[in-house]
Amino acid sequence: MSLDILLLSQEETHPFYAGVNAYFTAPLLEGDPLPLEKFSAAPPLGLTLLATELNRRGLAALPLYNFFSREKEVRRLAAALERRPFAACISTTHTFRPETTAAIADLVRRLSPDTALIVGGPGAEWNPALRPAGAYTVLGPGEETLPALIAALEEGRDPAAVPGIIPPGATAPAAPPAPSAAMDSLPFPDWGLYPAAPSGVAVQGSRGCPRSCGFCSYSAPYAARSAGAVLAELRHNRDRWGIRRFRFTDSDFAGDPARALEICRGLEADGGFAWTCFARADSLLRPGLPEALRRAGCQWVFIGVESGSDALLAAMDKGCGRGEMLAGIAAAKGAGLGLHGNFVVGYPGETKSTAAETLAFARVSGLDTVYFSPFQIRSPGIPALAGAQGGLCGGEGAWEHSTMSSAAALACAEDMIEDISADGSAPLIASEALFSLFSGTGAGDYRESVMDFHGALRSWHAARRAGSATGMAEARKRFLRHL
Numbered sequence: 461m462s463l464d465i466l467l468l469s470q471e472e473t474h475p476f477y478a479g480v481n482a483y484f485t486a487p488l489l490e491g492d493p494l495p496l497e498k499f500s501a502a503p504p505l506g507l508t509l510l511a512t513e514l515n516r517r518g519l520a521a522l523p524l525y526n527f528f529s530r531e532k533e534v535r536r537l538a539a540a541l542e543r544r545p546f547a548a549c550i551s552t553t554h555t556f557r558p559e560t561t562a563a564i565a566d567l568v569r570r571l572s573p574d575t576a577l578i579v580g581g582p583g584a585e586w587n588p589a590l591r592p593a594g595a596y597t598v599l600g601p602g603e604e605t606l607p608a609l610i611a612a613l614e615e616g617r618d619p620a621a622v623p624g625i626i627p628p629g630a631t632a633p634a635a636p637p638a639p640s641a642a643m644d645s646l647p648f649p650d651w652g653l654y655p656a657a658p659s660g661v662a663v664q665g666s667r668g669c670p671r672s673c674g675f676c677s678y679s680a681p682y683a684a685r686s687a688g689a690v691l692a693e694l695r696h697n698r699d700r701w702g703i704r705r706f707r708f709t710d711s712d713f714a715g716d717p718a719r720a721l722e723i724c725r726g727l728e729a730d731g732g733f734a735w736t737c738f739a740r741a742d743s744l745l746r747p748g749l750p751e752a753l754r755r756a757g758c759q760w761v762f763i764g765v766e767s768g769s770d771a772l773l774a775a776m777d778k779g780c781g782r783g784e785m786l787a788g789i790a791a792a793k794g795a796g797l798g799l800h801g802n803f804v805v806g807y808p809g810e811t812k813s814t815a816a817e818t819l820a821f822a823r824v825s826g827l828d829t830v831y832f833s834p835f836q837i838r839s840p841g842i843p844a845l846a847g848a849q850g851g852l853c854g855g856e857g858a859w860e861h862s863t864m865s866s867a868a869a870l871a872c873a874e875d876m877i878e879d880i881s882a883d884g885s886a887p888l889i890a891s892e893a894l895f896s897l898f899s900g901t902g903a904g905d906y907r908e909s910v911m912d913f914h915g916a917l918r919s920w921h922a923a924r925r926a927g928s929a930t931g932m933a934e935a936r937k938r939f940l941r942h943l
């Protein structure tokens with residue numbers, strides 16, 4: 461069969477984080493707002509993988525992303541809908557508002573009423589409000605389930621019989637998602653499906669995480685690709701499209717040291733790659749591993765530090781205390797890696813005093829950049845909610861436990877950002893989402909860009925506090941140079 465299938469993604473920021481994100485959005489959007497496409501990241505990996513897999517199976521799949529924020533793309537979407545595609549599949553990896561998925565569904569229905577609507581990704585899986593009326597919902601990774609659903613629809617078989625499908629109007633699947641296919645059988649994403657191949661992309665070396673920290677929605681099931689398959693994809697990206705910059709999406713790139721070392725050896729031998737990854741601080745304690753990462757072209761590592769309080773780290777089941785956090789950071793810093801630390805504010809047990817411990821920790825941590833993210837119930841399955849830890853109750857938009865509410869945590873995180881930003885000797889406040897803006901591949905120029913950009917944001921806030929319009933304008937000029 462050769463059916464036209466559209467794969468659609470409209471990325472947006474989460475309304476829950478609007479307050480803390482204002483640290484970045486206020487200076488960037490102030491006065492003469494920057495066009496949104498400046499922040500349009502690389503094409504989403506999930507969408508690209510699904511389109512590649514469908515095409516491999518003989519369908520004609522086209523991925524389109526961020527069409528509501530780019531005039532040219534919305535015209536391409538309208539033209540694609542005029543061809544009356546068989547199905548339009550909406551991704552909710554980074555779509556958080558029901559109005560957005562509903563708007564995409566309305567557009568599809570208006571221009572091509574007979575097109576089947578399908579939605580998938582973590583947003584729709586965790587939040588039923590993101591499932592547009594009349595759409596089939598696909599749970600879990602889509603590489604096997606989506607083609608099976610499309611085949612059932614085309615052949616007139618009962619789609620509800622496909623494991624992992626919630627039919628329109630239902631609330632649960634008749635059968636749970638089938639186990640994913642072996643990771644090494646996944647295709648290499650076809651970045652040529654876009655009008656221009658991206659210069660930097662995401663790479664998925666593993667899925668899920670073997671741990672299950674109390675706040676985390678991303679723990680199970682864990683599966684990794686072999687080092688050989690990951691290296692082959694990276695070389696394919698380079699040879700086919702000249703892509704040398706990438707970010708690993710793995711929850712802990714250093715978690716399996718033998719595999720990480722094998723990937724690093726391959727990258728070092730080839731040379732010329734520049735990349736970032738997530739890693740746990742305790743995984744970076746393996747002797748020689750941080751140095752191997754650096755030699756292989758790793759520029760920045762994102763670490764989930766979460767808290768400066770040992771009691772809270774234990775409550776979160778982080779499996780790593782302050783001491784190991786500091787040691788892991790020191791080891792990575794010694795190897796010359798740039799380091800970003802993410803902290804969660806408001807986990808059950810958080811008080812003003814534990815938040816003060818976190819601030820003190822951030823100051824002495826040795827991290828280059830930090831961010832304070834209010835605790836959010838991203839999925840109903842997170843361990844803290846399942847165990848009603850500290851009396852935790854609520855959902856994605858608001859929660860409460862015995863020591864804090866989501867409103868208090870949001871205010872606390874904003875105060876912590878302000879506090880660290882006002883301290884010239886503390887690490888810089890940075891957003892992970894902005895790291896894709898910097899493209900230097902040399903040893904020093906990437907670090908210089910990251911630090912100069914975020915330093916300019918800090919100067920803008922200092923000028924704002926001082927009421928200096930000239931200072932704000934000068935700082936703005938400085939960070940605009942990087943965009």
Ligand code: B12
Pocket residue numbers: 471472473474477501502503504505506507509510549550551552553554555578579580581582583586598600601602603606662664676677678709710711833838892893894
């Ligand atoms: C890279 C990344 C980012 C990058 C995005 C860069 C880019 N455009 O690629 C940056 C740093 C910008 C980012 C930001 C944020 N992110 Co983010 N991010 C990720 C991360 C690490 C990888 C995403 C990825 O590429 N995965 C690999 C692909 C293959 O998987 P996938 O997208 O899930 O797709 C698969 C399935 O979900 C499914 N699927 C997906 N869509 C569809 C559609 C259909 C029709 C079907 C059938 C199946 C299907 O099939 C796909 C293939 O198997 C994930 C965690 C993770 N490791 O997945 C978090 C994650 C997606 N991010 C998340 C969040 C919350 C955010 C932020 C709100 C964080 C914040 N505090 O601000 C911001 C908001 C985004 C924004 N625009 O500002 C959450 C999403 C939660 C949700 N959807 O409810 C995740 C899951 C992390 C988490 N554990 O909570 N993020």
Ligand code: SF4
Pocket residue numbers: 669670671672673676677678679711712740764
């Ligand atoms: S916070 Fe990190 S280590 Fe903990 S479960 Fe989530 S991905 Fe795994």
